[in-house]
Amino acid sequence: MKRLALTAAAAVLALSGGLALAAPAGAASCPSGEFCVWEHANFGGQRANWSGDDGWWESWIADNDSSWANHGISGPGVKDHVRVYEDAYRGGAMTICLTPGQEANYNGVANDRGDSHTWAMNC
Ligand SMILES: [Ca+2]
Ligand SMILES: [Ca+2]
Structure with missing residues (x-):
């Protein structure tokens, strides 16, 4: 019984540790x-x-994207990178790719060019 309680405490610690990492x-x-x-x-x-892919962004954001954030959940075998493309359905060049947790407050190359995105294993 005591062992079980300790395990539970460790699980809570692990959980709060994970949250602390995700917060900042x-x-x-x-x-x-x-x-x-x-x-x-x-x-x-x-x-x-x-939360998923979008092969054709709505008109108000298509070719109007100027900052980006990848808050995807990371894990083994999880597609946690995001690739943005200049045309619909992954067409044209990849304008920007974000690693897990990455935020870009501006990017001159990618600015106002995106039309679609997909989650991927890498960039
Ligand atoms: Ca813009
Ligand atoms: Ca475009």
């Missing part, structure tokens, strides 16, 4: 597990967010 992510307000895109730099203006 950065400036971007983006739900856990999702990829977020803003129409302006520095996570400004309207935000679009997805």
Whole structure:
């Protein structure tokens, strides 16, 4: 019984440790597990967010993306990177790729070019 209690305490510690790691992510307000895109730099203006892939962004954010945040959940075998493409359905060049937890408040190459994105194992 005592062993069980210790195990439970360790589990709680591990959980809170994980949360502590996830919390200081950065400036971007983006739900856990999702990829977020803003129409302006520095996570400004309207935000679009997805938990999955989107092969054709809605018109208000397509070619209007100016900051990005990958708040996807990481883990073994999990597609936790996000690739953004200049055309719909992964067409054209990859404009930006975000590693797990990465936030980009601006990127001159990718600015106002994105039309679709996909979660991937790497960049
Ligand atoms: Ca923009
Ligand atoms: Ca485009």
